[in-house]
Amino acid sequence: MTREEAYYNTLNAIAKMQWNMAMILEAKAFEAEKVRNWLCMHVTTDSIPDHASNLSTSLKIHEQNVELIESLTKLCQGMNRSMKTILSPGGDEEEGGGLSGLLDGFGGGDSDG
Template sequence: MSRETAYARMLDASAKLQWNIALILDAKALEAEKVRSWLCNHVSTDAYGVQQDQLKDSLIVHDQVIEVIEGLTKLNQGMTSVLRAALRHDQERGGGYYGGGFSLGDRDE
């Protein structure tokens, strides 16, 4: 397999991964909306005897949201590295960002 074919496969895998991530994020957004609705309707000062307990539960939810954001950030950084490697290879061949560096066919050269 040629280097161009390997890079094309790498980019194809990256595009498929991005599509799957979009589907996951769509499901997460729906789940987050349900959680938000539940929290707005059920987490109030009336539900807690002590304000400290309400703050504690709010911080737990906040920490979970931060973990999701950190995970997405790491995933995005990894995907960016793949695209940078492919673009660097394309520029080294003189193709620029969009012109002529890749042969998208399935044949080995």
Template sequence: MSREQSFMNVLDAAAKVQWNVAMILEAKAVEVEKARNWIMNHVHGGSFESHEKMLSEPLDIHEQLVEVIDGLTKLQSGFNSNLKAVLTSDEDESGSDDGGFDGLFSGSFDLEDSEK
């Protein structure tokens, strides 16, 4: 297997993992929306024994959300390092300084209409 094919396999695997993460997050969003609706309809100030308990429950939920976000950040950081490895290797082979994008970012970028 050539080096280029190996890099393509790495990128393909990363894309599949990203898609799976997106599906997981979508399912999580649906689950959280259902939980939110239930909480809004069934949980009231009188549902808690004390004011302290009423504050600690949402804090526990927020702590879990922070852990999920932290995990996603670490996952994306790993993807970033994989992509950097592929692009750095490709840049070394091509000898260009545009990150291996074959001049995609080396030219001028004009948003004006070219017909004028």
């Protein structure tokens, strides 16, 4: 496998991971909407007597979503570092520096004209 094929496979895997993360976020948004509707209908001043209990109940419900978003953010940051490494034009100057050598033929390189 050549270096270009390895870079292509890596970028393809990153694209698939981004698609899967988008699907996870879409499902979580749908779930959050259902939770919001349920909370609006069932969590009232009659069901929870004081403000502190109301706040702690809401925090327990939303804590899982916050943890998921934090995890996905860390995953995106790692993927971003991987893509920067592959696509950085300042990497190996004699090797073309990541994919910048491949992109020269497609208008991705530096051109003054």
